[in-house]
Amino acid sequence: MFIVSLSYIKPLAEVEACLDAHRQFLDACYSQGHFIASGPKEPRTGGVILAKGMTRIELESLIKEDPFHRAGVAHYEITEFTPVTHAQGFERYI
Secondary structure, eight states: OEEEEEEEOSOHHHHHHTHHHHHHHHHHHHHTTOEEEEEEOSSSSEEEEEEOSSOHHHHHHHHTTSHHHHHTOEEEEEEEOOOOSOOTTGGGGO
């Protein structure tokens, strides 16, 4: 499982110009079963994605398709972890 932390590196206006395309990218990743959850950080300096079901190399390749990445508006930090303990009902995401 992975935590992908996005940090905006361009003004918010440039980020918002890519937002619809970014959301379409997220929708496609959800439909393929790659993403578990995503959303903006508070304050709005970036976002977070929980991902599963692939290798780090596959995730890095997938991220290159994100319109935020293609437009150069965000930096991505990937943290891989192995969930050992989880809330009841979360097992279906592991």
